[in-house]
Amino acid sequence: MWTSRILSSTASRAALASTALMTARSRGLSQVTRQSSSSTSAISYKRTHPHKRHPALSSEYLYPAAPSAEEAVSNILYNTPPGGRGYVQQRHIFNCLVQNEPGVLSRVSGILAGRGFNIDSLVVAKTEVADLSRMTIVLRGDPETIEQARRQVEDLVPVWAVLDYTGFKVIQRELLLIKISILGPEHVRAQIKSRTPGWQIIQEETEEELSPSNALRQTHAHLKSLTELANLFQGKVVDVSGDCAVVELSAKPERIDAFIKLVKPFGILEAARSGMMAMPRSPIYDMHEHEELVEDAGSSVDATMLPPG
Structure with missing residues (x-):
């Protein structure tokens, strides 16, 4: 009788232990499930989601081959704008210093119109001198005809001077x-x-x-x-x-x-x-260059002043 009681108590203890073990396992699984659903570690994420590696860049992309002569010439020709086919007359810039009085503009434009010039632009404004105005004229034509027109304009009484800025460095x-x-x-x-x-x-x-x-x-x-x-x-x-x-x-x-x-x-x-509006650039003079020329001129030795022998 005592033996049956011991066996029954042992069986009940084993059942309780197994029940507790099952309960602990279920709690652990629920905790793992909660952790995985709430936050994912970086290592587990990388293991479950492997990173797709991009294909390596080819050697042609990293080290492109030098273009051939034909490809280089074709690229240069493509980027070079086409030149004008027709004859383009040279542009001339006149800077006229005239007297500030009525009728000067009509007389100057009349001379240019009489020679068949089409004025591209014309700007007239006062200068810092009260009786002097500056007139900037831009026109196109042959150099010989332009020079004749310049002299004829300069011969006018109210015109002080006519300067041709063609070929000069101007602003x-x-x-x-x-x-x-x-x-x-x-x-x-x-x-x-x-x-x-x-x-x-x-x-x-x-x-x-x-x-x-x-x-x-x-x-x-x-x-x-x-x-x-x-x-x-x-x-x-x-x-x-x-x-x-x-x-x-x-x-x-x-x-x-x-x-x-x-x-x-x-x-x-x-x-x-x-x-x-145009204005010529001011020349730059080097003072040290002038000093070197003076020193070279003073250091020259006259052979006639040397003693004989």
């Missing part, structure tokens, strides 16, 4: 004020015809109606692009409205032409361009 500047649309090129025609607010032009001209927010994003995107382009040419936006912007630019005539070509896709509403 050239020209001023541009250009009004550009910020609504887009498809709205320029309607914008020129009627100066209505920009939102009405967009909603009337486009097939799909734009919301005010989309129209605002579009105008600001165009304005930002236009401002960045003006900054590249060292220009600035001097006026902004709801449908256009005015850009001021002072540069060489070639850069002015390039800027106009670049902003043409935006839509040019109006452009005002001054004539070219």
Whole structure:
């Protein structure tokens, strides 16, 4: 009887131990599950999600082969702009110092028109002297004919001097004020015809109606692009409205032409361009060079003053 009691107590203890072990295992698994669901360690993540390695760069990409002579010549020819086919007359720049009195401009332009010259640009302005004005004229023609016209203009009574800056190093500047649309090129025609607010032009001209927010994003995107382009040419936006912007630019005539070509896709509403102003560069004299010449001249020895033998 005692034996049966001992065996029953032992069996009950074993059952309790197994139950406790099962409970502990279930708790451990639940803890692992909670940890894996709540946070994943970096090592386990890397093991379960292997990193896909990118293919190695080829040697042709890292060490490209030198182009052949044919490829290099083709690239140079592609990047070289084509030259003018026709004969282009040389551009001449006249700097006329004239008396500040009425009728001088008409007399000078009359002489040039009588010889068949088409004046590219003409700028007249006062100088720091009260009775003197500066007249900058740009025209094209043959050197012989240009020289005859220069002498004939210089023979006029109110003209003090006529200088030809052709072939000299001069500083050239020209001023541009250009009004550009910020609504887009498809709205320029309607914008020129009627100066209505920009939102009405967009909603009337486009097939799909734009919301005010989309129209605002579009105008600001165009304005930002236009401002960045003006900054590249060292220009600035001097006026902004709801449908256009005015850009001021002072540069060489070639850069002015390039800027106009670049902003043409935006839509040019109006452009005002001054004539070219020119001034020769000042020469630079080296004072040390003059001192060396003086020293060399003083160190020369006269052979007649030396003793005989």
